[in-house]
Amino acid sequence: MTITIESVITCPTCGHQAAEIMPTDACTYFYVCASCQTLLKPLAGDCCVFCSYGSAKCPPIQEQKTCCA
Structure with missing residues (x-):
């Protein structure tokens, strides 16, 4: 499996x-958004901002592992 x-x-x-x-x-x-300075936090049920707002989930989630344990 290739991890992004x-x-x-x-x-x-x-x-x-x-x-x-x-x-x-x-x-x-x-x-923090570089354009409007909005502080982004994960949405309910997500472990990080990449899982909520990114084009790819974080590496531990991609590997089907527990994230942030």
Whole structure:
């Protein structure tokens, strides 16, 4: 299985998109939009901002492992 470590985060407030490299050993719980400065947090049921707003889920979820344990 190939794990994607780059994800494009799309801000739900302004639509700004930014390509980011995801950590493989930690969750990214907060993310500030570079355009409108909105503080993004994971949606209910998601472990991190990449799982909520990214084009790819975080690496642990891609590997079907527990994230942020």
